[in-house]
Amino acid sequence: MKYSIADIIAKPEQRFLAIAKDAINVDARTVSLAFSSEEPVEFYFGFEILDHSPGACDLSLLNDGAALMDNHRCLIGKIEAATTDADRVNRAVVRFSKAAKAEEMFQDVIDEIRTKTSVGYRRLAMVLEKTENGVDTYRTTKWQPYEISLADVPADSTVGVGRSKDLSNNQPLPKTGVKTMDPEELARQEAAAKEAQRVQMNNGRTAERTRIAEIDATAKRFADRVPTMDAIREKAVNEGWDESKFAAAILDSMPEAKRIDNPNPNLGMGEKDLRTYSIVKAVRTIAAGKPLEGIEGEASREYAKLAKRDVGEKTFIIPNDVMVSAKRALSTQSAAAGGYTVGTQVMTGEMIELLRNRMLTVLMGARVLSGLVGNIAIPKIAGGASVYWLPSNGEVTESGQSFGQLGLTPHRLIANTAYDKELMNQSSISIEDFVRDDLMRVCAIEKDRAAINGSGANGEPIGLLSVPSGVGTVTFSTAATWAKILEFETAVATANADSGSLGYMTTPAVRGKLKGIQKASALPFIWEKGSAPGMGEVNGYPAGATNQVPLNKVIFGNWVDMVVAEWAGIDVVVDPYSLAKKSQIQLIVTQWADIGVRHPGSFAVSTDAGNQ
Numbered sequence: 371m372k373y374s375i376a377d378i379i380a381k382p383e384q385r386f387l388a389i390a391k392d393a394i395n396v397d398a399r400t401v402s403l404a405f406s407s408e409e410p411v412e413f414y415f416g417f418e419i420l421d422h423s424p425g426a427c428d429l430s431l432l433n434d435g436a437a438l439m440d441n442h443r444c445l446i447g448k449i450e451a452a453t454t455d456a457d458r459v460n461r462a463v464v465r466f467s468k469a470a471k472a473e474e475m476f477q478d479v480i481d482e483i484r485t486k487t488s489v490g491y492r493r494l495a496m497v498l499e500k501t502e503n504g505v506d507t508y509r510t511t512k513w514q515p516y517e518i519s520l521a522d523v524p525a526d527s528t529v530g531v532g533r534s535k536d537l538s539n540n541q542p543l544p545k546t547g548v549k550t551m552d553p554e555e556l557a558r559q560e561a562a563a564k565e566a567q568r569v570q571m572n573n574g575r576t577a578e579r580t581r582i583a584e585i586d587a588t589a590k591r592f593a594d595r596v597p598t599m600d601a602i603r604e605k606a607v608n609e610g611w612d613e614s615k616f617a618a619a620i621l622d623s624m625p626e627a628k629r630i631d632n633p634n635p636n637l638g639m640g641e642k643d644l645r646t647y648s649i650v651k652a653v654r655t656i657a658a659g660k661p662l663e664g665i666e667g668e669a670s671r672e673y674a675k676l677a678k679r680d681v682g683e684k685t686f687i688i689p690n691d692v693m694v695s696a697k698r699a700l701s702t703q704s705a706a707a708g709g710y711t712v713g714t715q716v717m718t719g720e721m722i723e724l725l726r727n728r729m730l731t732v733l734m735g736a737r738v739l740s741g742l743v744g745n746i747a748i749p750k751i752a753g754g755a756s757v758y759w760l761p762s763n764g765e766v767t768e769s770g771q772s773f774g775q776l777g778l779t780p781h782r783l784i785a786n787t788a789y790d791k792e793l794m795n796q797s798s799i800s801i802e803d804f805v806r807d808d809l810m811r812v813c814a815i816e817k818d819r820a821a822i823n824g825s826g827a828n829g830e831p832i833g834l835l836s837v838p839s840g841v842g843t844v845t846f847s848t849a850a851t852w853a854k855i856l857e858f859e860t861a862v863a864t865a866n867a868d869s870g871s872l873g874y875m876t877t878p879a880v881r882g883k884l885k886g887i888q889k890a891s892a893l894p895f896i897w898e899k900g901s902a903p904g905m906g907e908v909n910g911y912p913a914g915a916t917n918q919v920p921l922n923k924v925i926f927g928n929w930v931d932m933v934v935a936e937w938a939g940i941d942v943v944v945d946p947y948s949l950a951k952k953s954q955i956q957l958i959v960t961q962w963a964d965i966g967v968r969h970p971g972s973f974a975v976s977t978d979a980g981n982q
Contacts, residue, residue, distance in 0.1 A: 375496055375508070394480060399466045400450065401479060405489040405518050406460040416506035419499065420491075420513060422458035428494070428514040429454070438464045439519040441488075446472035449518060460489075462518060468610030469581060475520055488521035583839035584613035588777065590826045590838070592620050595779075617777040635741035635938030637672055639665075639691040649809075649942070650794055650802050652686050657791075657946035657955045662686055677743070677939050684945065690741045690938035693810075729818040730914045733905075735871025735929035736821060740936040745779045778935045780962030781831050785812045788954040809940075813961050819918045821934055821965045822875075822925075831965035834925065834932065840970025844924070845977045850880075852889040855896055855909055858926035858974045865971025870928040874913040876980055877922045881906065881915040883981040924980040927973030937962035 393402035406427075410417040420427070429452045438447035446469070452462040466476040478484035495512035589603045596602065602623065606616040639647070643665050652666040661683075662670060670686040673679075681687060732738060787808065794801065824833030834841070842861030846854055862868050876884075884897035900907040905914050911926075919925065943958040967973070 375498070396480060399447075399468075399476060400463055401466070402461065402463050403487055403518075404459050404461045405452075405487055406491075406515070408458050410507060416508060418496075419507065419509045421509055421511045422454055422460065424454075426511055426513070427454055427460060428512070429460070431514060431516045432462060432518070436515075437517045438466070439517055440471065440475055441519055441521055444471055446475050446520070452515075460515070464518060468608065469578060470610055470612035470615065473610055479520070484520050486521045488519045489515050490517045490519065491515040580839065581610075581612060582607055585611070585616050587832065587838045588613060588617055588620065591777075591832050592779065594827075594829055596620055596623050598623060620777070635676075635690040635743050637669060637676065637689050637691050639669065639689065643669070644691060647692050648802055649688060649692075649805055653789075653805075653942070653944050653955060653957065654794060656684055656686065656944040659946075673939050679939070679941065681941075682943075685941060685943045688940040688942060693940065729814055730875055730916045730918065731818050731821045731929065731932060732934065734873045734875060734912065734914060736932040736934050737930055738934045738936065739778075741938045742778075742780075742935055743938055745777065776933070776966045776968055778933065778964040778966050780937045781829055781964050783813055783816060783961045783963050785809065785816070785959045785961075786956065787812060787959070788949050788952075788956045791953050791955060794955065809942075809957070809959050813959065813963075815918075817934055817936075817963050817965075818916075820963075821932060822918050823920050824965055831963070833965055834927075834967055834973055835920070835923070835975060837967050837970050837973075842971065842974035843977050844974055846980060846982055847978070849982050850884060850887055850896065850924075850980050852887075852893075852896060855884075858924065858976075859909060859911075861974035862927060862972060865969070867928050867931070867969060867972035870972075871930040872928050873911045873926070874908045875919060875925045876913075876915055877917060877919050878915045880922050880924060880980040881913075884908065922979035922981050924976040925973060928969075931968045931972040933966040933968060935964040935966065 395401075406420055406422070408419050408422050410419050412418075432449050432452035436449045437445050438449055440446050445467075447464055447466040450463040450465050452460065454460050466472045475484060492514050493510050493512075494514060496508050496510040499507045499509045501507070585603060585606050589599055593599050599620075602616070602619050605611075606619065611619075647665050647669065649666075651664075652662055652670075655662050655666070661667070666686065669689045669692070670681060673687045673689040674681045677687070679687065789805070820831050820833050822833050823835045824831040826832035826836050842858075842865065844854060844857045844861060858874070859868060859872075862872070881897055885895055887896050888894070889896055896908060897913060898907045900912055902912060905912050907913055939962075941960040943960075945956040945958065949956050
């Protein structure tokens with residue numbers, strides 16, 4: 371099949387060369403390499419020779435700080451200078467950045483693992499030089515390189531770093547069938563090459579900004595627990611660390627948070643012990659000034675050893691075994707703190723409910739990791755893999771997929787409540803279930819609030835609305851419309867996150883507003899009745915309302931990418947003195963928890979109120 375020169379010129383091309391170790395300057399992070407010669411290379415149309423005579427190769431883009439790439443995909447450095455030698459070989463000095471990916475590539479070059487380079491270029495003019503045995507050979511008489519890459523598959527391996535090829539006698543062959551571009555087409559191709567360079571440089575800058583933003587987010591999360599955080603952060607930014615390497619350095623500098631020897635959060639309590647274990651009995655015993663004995667005391671002391679915690683005379687630990695087996699029989703709590711139940715036959719379901727904020731994050735699909743021991747790191751994909759087609763004899767190229775980690779460490783969550791002594795001693799309903807449910811419910815509500823709007827300051831986890839970068843945004847400006855509601859889904863879909871446990875979350879005020887706004891004339895209202903109890907439906911997805919969301923914002927996302935981490939064991943301090951005049955026993959309950967968002971792009975948040 372014959373190809374026209376115009377068709378061949380219209381397609382950008384790449385050539386591959388080899389790297390030699392003797393042209394590497396480790397201190398300066400530079401590599402001197404030859405990136406093209408007049409060696410014929412076979413393409414789909416025949417063979418091509420790149421002309422290296424004076425004026426044939428336009429090096430202006432390379433000498434304007436063009437990109438050094440990894441397999442034409444990922445920025446790893448820049449081109450310092452490019453020249454054409456008298457021996458008709460193009461050479462360049464490239465400098466690697468300090469970013470994590472570039473560090474990896476540079477070390478591979480030093481170790482002679484990465485030994486090939488590739489040049490991306492555009493043909494601007496070419497001629498058919500000869501035809502032998504039905505095979506055409508073309509000479510590209512005007513061409514423009516726009517980037518240089520580390521590559522895996524060589525094509526022109528005659529030159530490389532520190533190498534030269536004596537081509538002084540290789541005179542251009544007589545040119546026949548000359549065809550060059552008209553000035554307008556030449557200008558268009560040059561503009562396209564400059565645009566490609568601009569896009570590559572912008573992608574590199576975006577990747578660097580993302581890297582620093584991830585480091586800053588992790589630094590903010592643990593700033594109050596690592597005195598040397600500023601120094602660690604500065605080193606991470608300057609030396610090109612990725613977020614996972616930075617997180618590992620932080621964990622190494624937190625001796626109090628080292629992983630305990632036994633990762634199993636359970637003591638292995640039997641069914642009999644679990645049935646007889648009583649939180650209320652433990653509270654009564656300590657409040658009476660007696661030492662905690664029996665299964666409650668034994669379990670507390672053993673769990674203190676397992677979790678390496680100190681237990682005082684007025685403190686006991688509820689082991690993870692008990693919390694896992696506990697039946698949450700109560701779904702409501704008495705508004706009168708239990709006083710109305712003394713001496714009265716009252717069924718659990720008839721107790722007066724407290725008006726509490728809805729716990730929506732878990733209901734929407736957030737993952738709960740419970741019974742944790744020590745710091746944990748959840749893997750996350752930081753960069754996508756490349757997928758491409760190959761001919762039957764083609765060689766696969768290493769994927770550019772990269773991985774990071776979401777670090778989670780315990781944050782102290784303290785709840786303070788009190789119970790009447792008469793209630794603890796004389797109530798006719800299941801006080802044990804009541805106390806267990808009440809203590810857990812108070813903590814769960816605060817974890818729910820922190821998951822949505824945790825500030826990251828003063829020991830508080832970083833919630834979704836405080837994630838520093840990556841979360842999509844939608845601005846209403848005026849009253850909500852159906853088109854604006856759809857923008858939330860579009861923002862998440864643009865980040866390739868529109869699958870999983872998707873749903874909308876907002877406040878009761880916004881819900882009321884959306885129930886009165888039609889999608890369009892003669893169409894239903896934006897907020898429709900949902901299938902789940904207490905839930906609505908917006909745009910075909912579950913929708914919930916809670917006062918945990920601040921400023922009447924609207925949130926949409928794949929909630930399975932939110933992680934609520936809970937560490938095993940609950941510490942309870944019994945204080946029978948502070949409220950003794952009121953005949954009450956005060957309990958101070960401490961849990962350890964953290965919040966993490968695996969992929970910020972899985973969420974979109976309104977920048978203003980949704981009930982305007």
